Each structure stands twice: as structure tokens, then as C-alpha cells.
Amino acid sequence: MMKKDQNSGQHSASFRDPSGFLFSRGGILYRQVNRKYETEYARLMESGLYEKLVKTGILIPHVETDQISTDPTGDAAFKVIQPERVPFISYPYEWSFGQMKDAALATLSIQRRALKAGMSLKDASAYNIQFVHGKPTLIDTLSFETYKEGRPWVAYRQFCQHFLAPLALMALKDVRLNQLLRVYIDGVPLDLASELLPWKTRFNFGLLTHLHLHAGAQKKYSGAEVKSRAGIMSRQAMIGLIDSLDSAIRKLNWNPSGTEWGNYYDLTNYSDAAFEHKKQLVNEWSVRINPALVWDLGANNGAFSRVASQSGSYVVAFDIDPAAVEQNYRQIKSEKTENILPLLLDLTNPSPAIGWANQERESFATRGPADMVLALAVIHHLAISNNVPLLKLANFFAEIGQWLVIEFVPKSDSQVQKLLVSRDDIFPNYNREGFEAAFKKRFKVCEAVNLRESERVLYLMKNF
């Protein structure tokens, strides 16, 4: 559930921009456009920019409603609009490299089109981009302002911190550095990025200017007043700046290889028969339950997310491995899949609530519950590698979803043996009986099927 103010229903992440705000009423999300923003809104709608961006799928479509403002004075409201619903809100620290790169390029593409229509983005926050129908989409309709030639891009600093710095760090230092965004909610500080990046990146024109020199200038001019030299940044120069950022971003690449799970399915003890049997059961149960929202936890490259998505469910495919998430994203992109969202998540330490009053960005669990949770070949990692007692696991799964499809992997399984090879077996209850006893405290077991040619068991359970 989206956190909101008790009285007004105003969304708790929506307070910074005086142009308007988001609020919920009757389970529907609305955006108030303030009177202050009237001219800009009219220009967005009438210049053809809105239509162009929506047609390309990089701006969220909306309809104008006759809802009344929740603003106590009521004076500020100009219009209330209802944007298309985003099936699942994700955050940049949950994106793979490719998702982050596409979000950055989408932002620049929007800025280019906006400039053509005499407008400009007044912010370039990664949080304003969401994956809708499989593509990065700007969800903040109020991000545009009238472009005044001569004025530099006000969102330049934000763009570099939210997109360029994390992408450069991921591509050229370590892909895990996107996790810095969990700490720095307004993007990676440029001086930090500059310090962490290899020295040779100074020979890359884009990174030299937009990151290293930019960081230096920030330090040098910190708090200084920039005397008016308006008019100095021509339209052509602005386009040059956007092109240069675009080319700097396009040059950054990262390919999944040599990672823990990259070729997971080639390394398992699975027979084809067990794999197919599992697919068949997931398919049968998804069709039977027909869930709107599925969370596939430990989705790897999304083989089972694909099965669950076939009946039209929206599947969020979480995995801890950046390579698996990247592979999954590339596949949904090439197949133009609209109802699978691959995301990066460490289940043993899922995304927390962050930002002002811990309410700006929601935790993993508060973005649920899902209608159905898939937990395939994941329990031994949680129960054995992470020492989580089975009852705690049952409680966790019961909180985040109504239906649960869970695979029990017994101790005799070679994957579990591997986890126990260098440590004491302190898990006397980790067996089928112990597992069922714990989960029956929170769930009704509807099905329990032994997978063919395997010692593993697949369960369908319902929360009560």
C-alpha cells in the first residue's frame, strides 16, 4: 500500500514540487495540478508534446477528472488528473544495468523532444521513471517547464547524480555499486563517483567533463552566486549538452558473465523431467488461481516468471544476482514482454523504506501483498545459508502474499549438501515434516507434489 497522509490522502513522497501532488481516493491515484502550473500544463497538452511522448510510450498517459482537490484551502488546485496505474513501483537500486541505462536514455530522449516543443525537464530524477509495459516511462506529468533560451539545464546536476554516476560506476568499477543509491537518495555525489572511478576514465571526454570536472566545479563554486550571464547557453549548446550526455551514457556497457548464477540452470542437479514437471505445475496453478500480481522470488533469469505470466498476470521477477536480472531484462526487451518486471533484490535484506520520515520510497514488503508468491528453489538459501528458522520463513511469506507456490529442497539434495559442506549441520528440523509443521501454522496446504526424478516437493498453499 502506498503510504499517505492520514487526512488528505496525499502521497508521502509527493511534497517537493510546488506544481502539484499525488493523492489517493477510493483506491485510485490522482495528481493535482496546481494553479501555479497552469501555463506549463497547458503548453504540455497543447503543443503536441504530451501526445508525442505518450504515443512513444515514454510518458504516462492520464485523463482529466472532475475530482475535487484535497487541498485544505482549495485555492491551489487547477486540475485533477488520473494517470494510468503503474503495476509495480520500482526504484533505481533495484534495476539492472540495462534498465538503468534505458531509463537514462529515455530521460534524455524526453528532454530532446521537450526542447523541440519549447519545453524543458525541470527535474531528472530516476524515481520519476518507472517500467510500464516493459519500457522506461516518465510518470511525473508535472516535470516540464517552459524552455527559456539562454538558461542552462536546471536538472543537469540531478541527471548526472541519478544516472551518469551510477552507470559509470557500474560499468567501469563494479556493477554492485548501484547500491550506493540506497544510501544517497538524490543520486551518487559526484565527488564520490569521481574518487571511486578508475583514473583512466579521465581520458573519456564525457566522463571527464560531466563527472570529474563537474565534481571539481561543484566543490569550487559551492554556495557561490553565479552572476547572470543568461543568454550564454544557446539552444544549440543545450542540444549539444544533451547529445554529449547521451553519447557518454551509450558508451557505458556491462555484460553479465562470470557470475555466481549466470549459467545456473546448466549447473543444477535437475533432470529435464523435473524441470518440465515444475513448469507444468506452475502453469496449472497460475491458470487456476489467476493472480493479478505475482512475485517470483529468486526468479533467476525468469524461466518460471514466463510460465506464470502466460495467463496474463503481472510478474515481478526478483533476483539477487545482477547478471540474472540483466539477462531477464534483455529477454523481455527483445521479446517485447509487457507483463514481466525483472528486479534486483536480496531477500535476506530486502529494500527498506527510505527518504524523508522513512516514507518517500517504500520498503519491499509494503509494496505488497502479491496475489501469488513463487518461491522456487530458494528456501534452502534462506533456511540454511541465512539461518532463518522455518517458522519465521512461514511468517514472512504469509505477510507478502495470499497464495504461495513453494519448493521444498531436502537436505539430501546436492544443492543443500553444497551449502553444508563447510559448516556444522545445525538444522535438525530442516526436513519435510518440520517444513510442513511450520508452514501449516500460517497456510493451508492445497497441493503437495513430488517432482519427477527428484527428491524435491512443490507445494501450493493459501494464506489464512
Next chain:
Amino acid sequence: MHFAPHLYLDPGSGSFVIQLLIAALLGLAVALRASWGKIKGWFGIKPKIDEEDDEEGSK
């Protein structure tokens, strides 16, 4: 800041300064590229279709 009276984000003084420097340089590059297009045009070489319009065209 003298550029914009209604900013809700702090664009950062340093970010403005470096932008103006880069932009001056890149503006020149864009101008050169545009003229290069014209020169090519004299020889009958068609300019590349604009990426954004191209994306729309393919919809």
C-alpha cells in the same frame, strides 16, 4: 541564481558553471555538424533521419 526565479530544485552553482563551459564547446560541435550536413547536402548526400522522429515513424 539569476537564471530562473521559480526553481524548486537547487541546480548547484558549480553545475551551472561547468555546463556553460561544456555547452560552449559542444554548441560549437553542433554548429559544425549542422554545417557539415549542409555541405554534404550540396553533394546530394541525404541527412540521417532524426532519431526521435524515426522512433515515432516505426511505431
